[in-house]
Amino acid sequence: MASILPNKAASALLSASLPVAAASPPLTLPASATHGALTFELLARCSTTRARASLLTLPHGPVQLPVFMPVATQASLKGLTPAQLADTSCRLCLNNTYHLGLKPGQAVLDAVGGAHAFQGWHHNLLTDSGGFQMVSLLHLATITEEGVRFLSPHDGQPMLLTPEHSISLQNSIGSDIAMQLDDVLVTTSPDAARMKEAMERSVRWLDRCLAAHAIPERQNLFCIIQGGLNVDMRRTCTREMLARDTPGIAIGGLSGGEAKADFCRVVATVTELLPPLKPRYVMGIGYPEDLVVSVALGADMFDCVWPTRTARFGNAITRHGMLNLKQQRYATDFGPIEDGCGCECCRPSADNPDPDSSRPAITRAFVHHNVSKETVSAHLLTMHNVWYQLDLMRSLRNAIIEDRFPERVRTFFADLYPAGPAAYPDWAVDALAGVGLHLRE
């Protein structure tokens, strides 16, 4: 096989034995490793599946894994103040490099001292590379070996995002985790040659990102494994990326309309090859079922705009599925958005002078009354949905630590599908069976 690597030194590194989980001696837990600007402590592993509970310490504090990361595209989570976001227990959220690079722009970010200071967020930030936004938002983006060419949405001028420019922007943003620029294709692309080119180019671009990275002692650069739905290509890419020894590892290009069974096969193939003491991030994942199954397959970190976007359409995520609060039947429903939820909306208000009142701070009827009219309903549902996602991950984490993760997964599916196991989606049942958890037995 021709090497993807640009030079002989890197090829020599690749031919050396790679850090593959299967080849490692058994770990005594807890076990930890410090790499770049992070410390990863593996606390517990599920005795049935590949699920893991760990503690990731980043420059702006500790983050409990597995974790869901809300997406604050324009350096703000739509509808929440930084204090409200922190109140949901969020300690790591996303910003988009593409948006911040355009506005406020690199000069403003440099002047204020980075995105944490700019948005008043004192916890951790992860930034994407900007490439995905360009390719998905701009019809005229073209990819060459040099980088991503596009026309500025502001003035139509031709622009070029290179791996070096993406890293320079992320250095100015000062995110705790920066992502490499990668060549992303939708996984369902039928063009195998182009898929291989994109995978190999992503490896070459990682080398350019690593060379350009100015602050590795306070910002962690993660690689992104590509290769579409082809598991051999994913394996090759994983080995190449592991040879570069980044502090954390992402699996990219998924959540692009592929069948869920294909998604699970790719995640399971890659996690099997990863070393135990590094965080594993599956990009673009946010549906509760996808999170639960991906955790079982051994992944630690996830992000998605869906929970906050769907809140703005009047939808609440609950353990029994989605509720659309626009529906007339909620007009006289004085219960909480979700029974038993601990979010600021659903728990009883601390200001209620009646100590015996069990009425929630916010009722479904109130959300219904304002939905589509006032932004307050979008804010309240955003708060609830972010809480739901973080609380789901917290409950999975606690279950892993207490070694009752399979039981927690069973409860999750039983709550979501009251009709019973026959109604569970086959892809989830099959993926979980692949890691020893048999939901229909």
Ligand SMILES: [Zn+2]
């Ligand atoms: Zn709630």
